[in-house]
Amino acid sequence: xxxxxxxxxxxxxxxxxxxxxxxxxxxxxxxxxxxxxxxxxxxxxxxxxxxxxxxxxxxxxxxxxxxxxxxxxxxxxxxxxxxxxxxxxxxxxxxxxxxxxxxxxxxxxxxxxxxxxxxxxxxxxxxxxxxxxxxxxxxxxxxxxxxxxxxxxxxxxxxxxxxxxxxxxxxxxxxxxxxxxxxxxxxxxxxxxxxxxxxxxxxxxxxxxxxxxxxxxxxxxxxxxxxxxxxxxxxxxxxxxxxxxxxxxxxxxxxxxxxxxxxxxxxxxxxxxxxxxxxxxxxxxxxxxxxxxxxxxxxxxxxxxxxxxxxxxxxxxxxxxxxxxxxxxxxxxxxxxxxxxxxxxxxxxxxxxxxxxxxxxxxxxxxxxxxxxxxxxxxxxxxxxxxxxxxxxxxxxxxxxxxxxxxxxxxxxxxxxxxxxxxxxxxxxxxxxxxxxxxxxxxxxxxxxxxxxxxxxxxxxxxxxxxxxxxxxxxxxxxxxxxxxxxxxxxxxxxxxxxxxxxxxxxxxxxxxxxxxxxxxxxxxxxxxxxxxxxxxxxxxxxxxxxxxxxxxxxxxxxxxxxxxxxxxxxxxxxxxxxxxxxxxxxxxxxxxxxxxxxxxxxxxxxxxxxxxxxxxx
Numbered sequence: 001x002x003x004x005x006x007x008x009x010x011x012x013x014x015x016x017x018x019x020x021x022x023x024x025x026x027x028x029x030x031x032x033x034x035x036x037x038x039x040x041x042x043x044x045x046x047x048x049x050x051x052x053x054x055x056x057x058x059x060x061x062x063x064x065x066x067x068x069x070x071x072x073x074x075x076x077x078x079x080x081x082x083x084x085x086x087x088x089x090x091x092x093x094x095x096x097x098x099x100x101x102x103x104x105x106x107x108x109x110x111x112x113x114x115x116x117x118x119x120x121x122x123x124x125x126x127x128x129x130x131x132x133x134x135x136x137x138x139x140x141x142x143x144x145x146x147x148x149x150x151x152x153x154x155x156x157x158x159x160x161x162x163x164x165x166x167x168x169x170x171x172x173x174x175x176x177x178x179x180x181x182x183x184x185x186x187x188x189x190x191x192x193x194x195x196x197x198x199x200x201x202x203x204x205x206x207x208x209x210x211x212x213x214x215x216x217x218x219x220x221x222x223x224x225x226x227x228x229x230x231x232x233x234x235x236x237x238x239x240x241x242x243x244x245x246x247x248x249x250x251x252x253x254x255x256x257x258x259x260x261x262x263x264x265x266x267x268x269x270x271x272x273x274x275x276x277x278x279x280x281x282x283x284x285x286x287x288x289x290x291x292x293x294x295x296x297x298x299x300x301x302x303x304x305x306x307x308x309x310x311x312x313x314x315x316x317x318x319x320x321x322x323x324x325x326x327x328x329x330x331x332x333x334x335x336x337x338x339x340x341x342x343x344x345x346x347x348x349x350x351x352x353x354x355x356x357x358x359x360x361x362x363x364x365x366x367x368x369x370x371x372x373x374x375x376x377x378x379x380x381x382x383x384x385x386x387x388x389x390x391x392x393x394x395x396x397x398x399x400x401x402x403x404x405x406x407x408x409x410x411x412x413x414x415x416x417x418x419x420x421x422x423x424x425x426x427x428x429x430x431x432x433x434x435x436x437x438x439x440x441x442x443x444x445x446x447x448x449x450x451x452x453x454x455x456x457x458x459x460x461x462x463x464x465x466x467x468x469x470x471x472x473x474x475x476x477x478x479x480x481x482x483x484x485x486x487x488x489x490x491x492x493x494x495x496x497x498x499x500x501x502x503x504x505x506x507x508x509x510x511x512x513x514x515x516x517x518x519x520x521x522x523x524x525x526x527x528x529x530x531x532x533x534x535x536x537x538x539x540x541x542x543x544x545x546x547x548x549x550x551x552x553x554x555x556x557x558x559x560x561x562x563x564x565x566x567x568x569x570x571x572x573x574x575x576x577x578x579x580x581x582x583x584x585x586x587x588x589x590x591x592x593x594x595x596x597x598x599x600x601x602x603x604x605x606x607x608x609x610x611x612x613x614x615x616x617x618x
C-alpha cells in the first residue's frame with residue numbers, strides 16, 4: 001500500500017468515526033490527558049509502592065503481555081470544581097482496577113477461571129470528589145492483557161469533568177458497541193431473507209453468496225457484542241470468529257468473480273481451502289498460537305482482497321458503466337480498511353508515522369467499510385432484481401401482444417369458418433327443399449301431365465291437381481321466406497291462407513302460437529316438414545272429418561316443439577285400419593325430424609300431436 005493511499009484511508013476513517021476522541025479547546029483546558037506515565041509489571045491487586053522500580057512509559061502504549069501491569073499517572077486539579085470528575089479509558093480489553101490517591105475507586109472485571117473477558121466498550125469511571133485533591137493527584141491503573149493478545153494495549157487516559165468526558169465516551173460507545181449491535185441484527189435479518197430467496201431459487205447463486213457473506217459478517221461482528229465467554233467455550237468462540245472472518249473474505253471473492261461472469265473451479269477450491277486453514281491451524285495450536293495465526297493467516301487475506309479489487313476493475317473496464325464502477329470503489333475502501341486494521345493491530349508504528357497518535361485510538365474501520373460493502377452489494381442485487389422484473393414485464397407484454405394477435409387471427413378464422421358452415425347449411429337446406437319439391441310438386445305435376453296427355457283426367461281433377469301443386473309451392477315459399485328462420489312467421493302465413501279455405505268449408509279455426517321471442521330460428525327444411533304435417537292434418541279435416549271447429553296450438557318448451565291440431569269431426573272415421581296415406585306421410589315426416597306423431601281419436605274428434613326437437617340453426 002502506498003503512502004498516499006494510507007493517508008486517504010485515514011482521512012476517510014476520520015469522517016466515518018466522527019472524529020472520535022478529538023476534543024475541543026475548552027475540553028482540553030478542563031481535562032487532563034497525560035501523555036507520560038510510570039509503569040510496573042506487577043500482579044498484585046494493590047498498587048506497588050512508590051519506591052518500586054517504576055519505568056517511564058508513553059501513553060498510549062503497548063508492552064509485551066507478561067502479565068498485569070500497573071500504570072501510575074500524576075495529574076493536577078487547579079482548583080475545586082463544582083462538577084464531578086471522572087477518568088475516561090477508551091479501552092481496557094482485559095479489565096483491571098483504578099485507584100485514586102491510594103484508594104480503589106473502580107474496577108473492570110478481569111478474566112477468571114470460569115470466564116474470559118474482552119471488553120470492547122469504553123470505560124467512563126467517576127472519581128469520588130472527596131478523594132480528589134486540589135493540586136497534585138495520583139491515579140493508579142491496573143491493566144490486564146486480554147487472552148490471545150500479543151501485547152498489552154494501554155490507552156491515553158483522560159481525566160476531567162464527567163459531563164465533558166461523557167461526550168467522548170458516548171461517541172466511542174456508539175461506534176464500538178451500538179453500531180456492531182445494529183450490524184448483527186441487520187445482518188441476521190437480511191441474510192435470513194436473502195438465503196430464503198436463494199433456497200427458493202437455487203439458480204440465483206449471487207443471492208446465496210450475498211446471504212452467506214451477510215450471515216458470516218453478522219457472526220463475526222458478534223465478537224464486539226459478546227464480551228464475556230465461559231472458559232470452556234473460549235476456544236470455540238475464537239474458532240467461530242476466525243472462520244467467520246476468513247469466510248467473509250472468501251465469499252466476497254467468490255461473489256466478485258461470479259458477478260464478473262468468471263468461474264474457475266480450481267480457484268474456488270483454493271479459496272475454500274485457505275478459508276479452512278485458519279480455523280484448523282488455531283484448533284491445532286490452541287489459544288497460545290492465536291497471535292501467530294492471526295498475524296500470518298489474517299495477513300494472507302489481504303492479497304485475496306487485492307485480487308477481488310483487480311477482478312472488479314476488470315469488470316469496470318469491460319462494461320464501462322457507472323454501476324460497475326461502484327463495486328470496485330467500495331471494495332477498495334473495504335480492503336484499505338482491512339489493511340488499516342491489520343496495521344493497527346500488528347504495526348501501529350507505521351500508522352503513527354503517517355498520522356501521529358491515531359493508532360492509540362484503536363478505531364477499527366473494517367466494520368464500517370464492510371457494512372458499506374454489504375449495503376452496496378444489496379443495492380446492486382436489488383438493481384439487478386428490478387432489471388429482471390422490468391425485462392419480465394416487457395416479455396409478458398410482448399407475449400400478451402402476440403397472444404392477442406393470435407386470438408384475433410383465430411377469431412377471424414372462426415368467423416370465416418362459421419360463414420362457411422352457414423353457407424354449407426344453406427346449401428344442404430336448399431338440397432333438401434329441392435329434393436322435396438322434386439319428389440312432391442315435381443312428381444305430382446309429372447303424374448298429372450301424364451294423365452292429362454292420356455285423357456285420363458277430368459277438368460275438375462285437373463283443377464284439383466293444380467290447386468294441390470300451387471299449395472305445395474306456397475308451402476315451400478312459406479318455409480323459405482323468413483330470412484331469420486322464424487317458424488312463427490312461416491306458420492302465420494300458412495294459417496292466413498288456410499283461414500279462407502276452412503271458413504269456406506264451414507270450419508271455425510282458432511290458432512295459438514306459444515313461442516318465446518328469443519326462441520332460436522328453425523331451419524327451413526324443418527319448417528317445411530312441420531307445415532306439411534299441418535297441411536295434411538287440415539286437409540283431412542276439410543275432406544273427411546266434417547268438423548265444425550278446429551284448433552291449432554304450437555308450443556315450444558325447452559328444446560322441443562309441440563304441434564297439436566284438434567278438431568270436433570268424425571274421429572271414428574279415421575280409426576286404425578281405415579287411415580289413408582296422409583297419416584303415414586305425417587308419421588314419416590315426424591321421423592325425419594327425429595320426433596313422433598301421435599294420433600288420438602274418439603267420439604269428440606281427432607287430435608294430431610307432433611313432438612319434435614328443435615335443430616340448431618347455423
